[in-house]
Amino acid sequence: xxKKVYASLDEAVADIPDGAQIMVGGFGxxxxxxxxxxxxxxxxxxxxxxxxxxxxxxxxxLGIMFKNNQIKHVIAAFPGPHANHFLERFAAKEVTLxxxxxxxxxxxxxxxxxxxxxxxTTVGVGTEVAAGKEERVLEGHRCxxxxxxxxxxxxxKAQTADELGxxxxxxxxxxxxxxxxxxxxxxxxxxxxxxxxGAIHPEHVVxxxxxxxxxxxxxxxxxxx
Amino acid sequence: xxKKVYASLDEAVADIPDGAQIMVGGFGxxxxxxxxxxxxxxxxxxxxxxxxxxxxxxxxxLGIMFKNNQIKHVIAAFPGPHANHFLERFAAKEVTLxxxxxxxxxxxxxxxxxxxxxxxTTVGVGTEVAAGKEERVLEGHRCxxxxxxxxxxxxxKAQTADELGxxxxxxxxxxxxxxxxxxxxxxxxxxxxxxxxGAIHPEHVVxxxxxxxxxxxxxxxxxxx
Amino acid sequence: xxxxxxxxxxLTREQIAQRAALELPDGAYVNLGWGIPNLIAGHLPKGITVxxxxxxxxxxxxxxxxxxxxxxxxxxxxxxxxxxxPGASFFHQADAHLMTRGGHLDVAVLGGFQVSEKGxxxxxxxxxxxxxxxxxGAMDIAAGAKILIVCMEHSxxxxxxxxxxxxxxxxxxxxxxxxxxxxxxxxxVKPEGLLLREVAPCWSAExxxxxxxxxxxxxxxxxxxxxx
Amino acid sequence: xxxxxxxxxxLTREQIAQRAALELPDGAYVNLGWGIPNLIAGHLPKGITVxxxxxxxxxxxxxxxxxxxxxxxxxxxxxxxxxxxPGASFFHQADAHLMTRGGHLDVAVLGGFQVSEKGxxxxxxxxxxxxxxxxxGAMDIAAGAKILIVCMEHSxxxxxxxxxxxxxxxxxxxxxxxxxxxxxxxxxVKPEGLLLREVAPCWSAExxxxxxxxxxxxxxxxxxxxxx
Numbered sequence: 081x082x083k084k085v086y087a088s089l090d091e092a093v094a095d096i097p098d099g100a101q102i103m104v105g106g107f108g109x110x111x112x113x114x115x116x117x118x119x120x121x122x123x124x125x126x127x128x129x130x131x132x133x134x135x136x137x138x139x140x141x142l143g144i145m146f147k148n149n150q151i152k153h154v155i156a157a158f159p160g161p162h163a164n165h166f167l168e169r170f171a172a173k174e175v176t177l178x179x180x181x182x183x184x185x186x187x188x189x190x191x192x193x194x195x196x197x198x199x200x201t202t203v204g205v206g207t208e209v210a211a212g213k214e215e216r217v218l219e220g221h222r223c224x225x226x227x228x229x230x231x232x233x234x235x236x237k238a239q240t241a242d243e244l245g246x247x248x249x250x251x252x253x254x255x256x257x258x259x260x261x262x263x264x265x266x267x268x269x270x271x272x273x274x275x276x277x278g279a280i281h282p283e284h285v286v287x288x289x290x291x292x293x294x295x296x297x298x299x300x301x302x303x304x305x
Numbered sequence: 306x307x308k309k310v311y312a313s314l315d316e317a318v319a320d321i322p323d324g325a326q327i328m329v330g331g332f333g334x335x336x337x338x339x340x341x342x343x344x345x346x347x348x349x350x351x352x353x354x355x356x357x358x359x360x361x362x363x364x365x366x367l368g369i370m371f372k373n374n375q376i377k378h379v380i381a382a383f384p385g386p387h388a389n390h391f392l393e394r395f396a397a398k399e400v401t402l403x404x405x406x407x408x409x410x411x412x413x414x415x416x417x418x419x420x421x422x423x424x425x426t427t428v429g430v431g432t433e434v435a436a437g438k439e440e441r442v443l444e445g446h447r448c449x450x451x452x453x454x455x456x457x458x459x460x461x462k463a464q465t466a467d468e469l470g471x472x473x474x475x476x477x478x479x480x481x482x483x484x485x486x487x488x489x490x491x492x493x494x495x496x497x498x499x500x501x502x503g504a505i506h507p508e509h510v511v512x513x514x515x516x517x518x519x520x521x522x523x524x525x526x527x528x529x530x
Numbered sequence: 531x532x533x534x535x536x537x538x539x540x541l542t543r544e545q546i547a548q549r550a551a552l553e554l555p556d557g558a559y560v561n562l563g564w565g566i567p568n569l570i571a572g573h574l575p576k577g578i579t580v581x582x583x584x585x586x587x588x589x590x591x592x593x594x595x596x597x598x599x600x601x602x603x604x605x606x607x608x609x610x611x612x613x614x615x616p617g618a619s620f621f622h623q624a625d626a627h628l629m630t631r632g633g634h635l636d637v638a639v640l641g642g643f644q645v646s647e648k649g650x651x652x653x654x655x656x657x658x659x660x661x662x663x664x665x666x667g668a669m670d671i672a673a674g675a676k677i678l679i680v681c682m683e684h685s686x687x688x689x690x691x692x693x694x695x696x697x698x699x700x701x702x703x704x705x706x707x708x709x710x711x712x713x714x715x716x717x718x719v720k721p722e723g724l725l726l727r728e729v730a731p732c733w734s735a736e737x738x739x740x741x742x743x744x745x746x747x748x749x750x751x752x753x754x755x756x757x758x
Numbered sequence: 759x760x761x762x763x764x765x766x767x768x769l770t771r772e773q774i775a776q777r778a779a780l781e782l783p784d785g786a787y788v789n790l791g792w793g794i795p796n797l798i799a800g801h802l803p804k805g806i807t808v809x810x811x812x813x814x815x816x817x818x819x820x821x822x823x824x825x826x827x828x829x830x831x832x833x834x835x836x837x838x839x840x841x842x843x844p845g846a847s848f849f850h851q852a853d854a855h856l857m858t859r860g861g862h863l864d865v866a867v868l869g870g871f872q873v874s875e876k877g878x879x880x881x882x883x884x885x886x887x888x889x890x891x892x893x894x895g896a897m898d899i900a901a902g903a904k905i906l907i908v909c910m911e912h913s914x915x916x917x918x919x920x921x922x923x924x925x926x927x928x929x930x931x932x933x934x935x936x937x938x939x940x941x942x943x944x945x946x947v948k949p950e951g952l953l954l955r956e957v958a959p960c961w962s963a964e965x966x967x968x969x970x971x972x973x974x975x976x977x978x979x980x981x982x983x984x985x986x
Binding site: 382402 | 588626673702704
């Protein structure tokens with residue numbers, strides 16, 4: 081049976097090709113897979129579509145990948161005031177942005193995970209976000225149709241993994257990570273500690289092992305923004 | 306501030322009116338709020354619309370309410386071979402049934418909880434379940450539109466509540482309970498034990514207190530089917 | 531199409547399960563339905579680890595609990611108290627079916643009343659049966675599994691074929707079945723039709739075809755079913 | 759509509775927050791947005807318990823963490839390390855916004871650039887600003903809260919009214935605002951229009967109307983804003 085625990089960050093991202101669509105967990109500085117992002121920056125994969133709440137914080141989080149011009153398109157809710165590398169690339173038209181309300185971003189990711197082909201929401205009706213989207217009245221409300229967001233890879237940050245791939249998260253570093261973990265073809269988890277299979281109580285597992293394909297121990301870069 | 310802990314099962318269901326739409330947790334004998342169901346049977350509310358995976362097991366689970374002819378309509382995935390009271394009422398046309406695939410039942414409940422007005426799924430396409438539902442092609446798949454299922458009340462079974470209303474569940478008795486808890490206007494939880502607020506680790510809470518309006522200690526009837 | 535003329539021994543339900551067990555890859559996440567599929571867990575080859583999913587909210591089920599050790603909060607989708615293997619987890623119903631519908635299960639094995647030559651499945655309701663029937667998780671599982679195997683007898687009790695051109699029973703899902711394992715054969719559903727892969731011991735391709743309600747594609751010599 | 763002619767004292771941002779805090783019922787689940795709303799937590803009346811929701815996945819936030827006691831895995835939506843009150847919980851982002859969108863929050867308080875007489879809100883992007891702007895959780899929160907309060911200055915820095923007939927800034931959500939608390943007034947958005955509920959000390963209804971870009975409904979004598 082294939083082992084999920086990888087010896088190095090670089091091995092864990094080695095097969096991510098140019099042009100891949102990648103989800104990246106994290107919010108407000110917490111729960112970013114900063115070591116995996118650094119590995120992907122070292123690898124130099126190009127023309128990436130990134131799905132992330134923000135667009136980096138200075139050189140940290142996704143910042144390094146915008147700095148390196150590895151990202152061609154990003155789907156995000158809040159690029160952030162310190163996303164200077166993104167903002168420069170955006171101004172230079174080297175990267176395009178789809179701006180999405182935060183809850184809808186997450187719900188579209190979950191829809192992909194859950195095998196749903198779309199959903200209706202009142203969020204965004206009458207705003208720029210509704211541009212080009214089907215609108216109709218359902219349950220007495222004006223709604224727009226939102227579509228799933230899929231990914232080839234998810235880079236996520238968890239606190240503890242068992243060797244089988246069950247994950248738990250620390251405090252509010254949970255945020256987008258469990259949802260993105262469910263939505264990608266290949267989910268790669270950077271974790272603080274790896275414990276023997278069965279060491280996490282079955283009722284306390286947040287991300288069941290079925291969603292996790294690779295596990296690698298974090299190497300030092302916890303808060304990078 | 307209003308206290309959520311009720312002294313008796315009967316008080317906890319005292320205001321449920323005739324004609325209410327009620328979700329009831331449980332699957333495979335585990336996680337049914339049997340004591341609340343008995344209290345509702347004692348109260349005798351009529352013309353109930355029930356949302357439940359099954360339709361009772363002999364006199365147990367929802368069985369007693371079918372026996373008493375309190376339910377006029379039920380939305381369920383698997384009425385069950387031992388739902389004899391339901392089956393008799395159904396044959397006598399005293400109750401109507403909307404039969405729904407189990408995952409779609411739960412997803413429609415979640416859609417109500419999440420403020421979504423509908424979703425598209427491939428599940429049920431080309432089957433009896435699709436009758437009367439809008440069909441279209443999305444993401445390259447034939448899909449049908451499914452609508453949210455709301456409720457006035459949810460009767461759920463949890464293992465432990467803190468006094469604020471945070472809940473945890475035991476083993477596979479979790480099943481429908483956390484999802485239904487999020488979807489009803491008023492959620493009433495029957496629990497094995499009530500602990501002081503803060504005694505459940507914030508990372509281990511499965512149902513946050515925001516979803517829980519009443520808590521009552523179970524009185525003996527754990528597995529009723 | 532009636533079977534009266536042929537009285538050769540057919541596989542038992544346990545043998546069907548034993549054959550189907552060989553289809554499960556090491557490390558796979560698998561859901562087993564009611565009936566014959568549920569017997570598969572007892573026939574896994576040595577050295578193979580499979581993570582069994584139960585649609586009520588368990589991943590990593592082990593064998594059923596021994597008498598006296600049952601915990602009725604830890605039951606499978608058939609209400610049977612089960613054990614867990616290390617690394618098991620519990621989750622709620624919405625996540626349980628996010629797994630089925632979202633394509634996260636490697637293999638699902640369901641029972642069947644009828645399978646069509648296009649891989650349509652009917653497995654939840656017998657026409658004319660008393661009562662409304664019950665769908666349970668079958669439609670979600672059939673729609674979402676990466677590989678769907680159906681285990682069933684090749685013929686009904688009356689001798690009618692269960693593999694048919696078009697299902698006449700109420701459908702579970704369209705074009706969902708990948709492989710059919712019966713008491714007579716292993717058949718793959720391919721874009722070009724039903725491909726006969728193996729036949730039961732002592733049975734020929736022609737004899738299996740005679741009991742099948744849709745044409746079988748027979749390439750070369752069909753090997754006998756293997757059980758290990 | 760310009761404000762140059764009037765130089766009376768207006769409420770400070772802290773005073774706006776203090777007034778808005780009185781709108782929160784005991785036991786309420788509340789989300790506070792960026793800016794003035796975020797100051798409200800420091801002004802809760804004695805004896806009132808409010809459960810603060812953070813859209814990154816916390817319910818039951820307490821005050822910000824003291825210097826030296828920060829944990830950067832426990833931050834609010836503004837990236838500020840916070841404490842927890844007993845009974846707090848963590849959950850993932852999909853559940854965090856199930857709470858906002860699904861109508862589970864009793865009250866949300868957001869900042870605003872413009873509010874229209876119908877209660878439309880614009881609060882995420884200034885026309886002509888550099889860069890693409892950022893929506894964050896505001897659209898989900900505005901669409902779903904049972905009661906939505908907007909806290910903002912009554913006029914822009916240039917003296918233009920922020921309460922208008924129609925928003926000219928990019929919208930956050932339509933017909934979502936219930937109450938506006940500004941440095942000059944408390945105004946309820948009603949089906950019949952903007953109902954002036956209270957005015958700041960030393961201000962008259964007529965003076966507030968003069969700085970408001972949409973008609974205010976003035977019934978009887980308007981009381982002075984209370985702060986406790």
